[in-house]
Amino acid sequence: MTEPLLSVRDLTKHFPVTKGLLRRQVGAVKAVDGVSFEVRKGETLGLVGESGCGKTTTGRLITRLLEPTGGRIVFEGVDITHVKQGRMRPLRRDMQMIFQDPYSSLNPRHTVGTIVGAPFRIQNVKTESGIKKAVQDLLELVGLNPEHYNRYPHEFSGGQRQRIGIARTLALKPKLIIADEPVSALDVSIQAQVVNLLEDLQGELDLTYVVIAHDLSVVRHISDRVAVMYLGKIVELAERKALYDSPMHPYTNALLAAVPVPDPRKRADRDRIRLTGDVPSPINPPPACRFHTRCWKAQDICKTQEPPLEALASGHLVACHFPENAPDKPAGVGAHPAEERATT
Known part of the structure; x- marks a missing residue:
């Protein structure tokens, strides 16, 4: 590796x-x-x-x-x-960042050429054909017209503004x-x-x-891989297919159950998981497992012992005492701590 x-x-x-x-x-x-x-x-x-x-x-x-x-x-x-x-x-x-809001992340007083060309000037990077040509090439790369160089952000739609932000992000490769x-x-x-x-x-x-x-x-x-966060911690991390086909953490199952299904027949057959209660405050998070206040599988150990983020399958990390869809293991042989307690 x-x-x-x-x-x-x-x-x-x-x-x-x-x-x-x-x-x-x-x-x-x-x-x-x-x-x-x-x-x-x-x-x-x-x-x-x-x-x-x-x-x-x-x-x-x-x-x-x-x-x-x-x-x-x-x-x-x-x-x-x-x-x-x-x-x-x-x-x-x-290391660059694409921001969420394409409206507030672009300076309304600057032209597209100034916005996308800013990384070159800030980092003092020289280009073969000049900054203007480099910016126009970037605009073309993200699906915009190079002639947009002298326009202002308010002249573009939300999707076009996000493309401008992506072009700025790509400037320094x-x-x-x-x-x-x-x-x-x-x-x-x-x-x-x-x-x-x-x-x-x-x-x-x-x-x-x-x-x-x-x-x-x-x-x-x-x-390619997905990490699921809850209240400041990662509770599950796995390859995309493994996580969507066999989610192990109850919180991940609840998130996937909330995804809209366009087919009415499949929607009727699906079990909807409705979490009770509000998300706890990050100022005073619950002890041990932070999801136990909303989890339908929570037991006493969830309130006193924090579950470690550990591999329950190849490349599939989960932080839960009682995971779902977990592979079967012989009692006492590499079993999850919660499984060992349940068998004893």
Whole structure:
């Protein structure tokens, strides 16, 4: 196995909660609390979960737009966890981000040429035929007209604006792209076009993606592996087919059960899982398994002992005491701790 392009170990980000005139800290929002995963060169890792689970914060930590509270981020064998901004600047050529909102991520006072050409000027990168020609080539690459060079963002649709953002991201030929909800703000008809564009660019430019999304249909279409987050932690990580065909964590099953099914006959035959209660506050998350307050399979051990994220099948990691669809194992021989307790 070759060394992964990106390795994240026990990554945490706690935002302090302050109170009073002296801004005394009284708590912390545990937005990301011990996340670990790897991304291999050329693959696409999907990061999914409910709003507020820490997906976007994880993406911003990886690109060092936020300073991590703890853990390690290793990119191409280099630990960038606490690298100063001066040393981080050259690394940003290889690590870029596509933002969620194509309306607010583009400066309305700048032309498309200025926006897409900004990375060349900031990084002082010289091009063979000049910045204008390089920008026009990028616009053509993402499906826009090179003549759009002198237009402003307000003259474009949402899908076209997202293409402009993608062109800006590709300017310095990055190796890793963090795509934060790249199609959630777009119409359904445009979403497929942008997703297909990202796939075509990956094959053409040998890109590696971490795609952050809450739309499981989009993630299924574009991802090679999928990580499911809940309240700041990864609860399941597996190859795309294994996760969608045989989800093991109850939370993953609930997410997949909520995906709309267009066929009325299949919709009637499907068992719908309805979670009770609200998502707990990340300021005071539940002890042990954070999903136990909403889980229909929770038992006493779920409230007192946190389940480790461990492999229950080849390449299939799950953090659950009582997983579903888990392969059968002989009692006491490599069995899951919860299974051993159940047999004894």
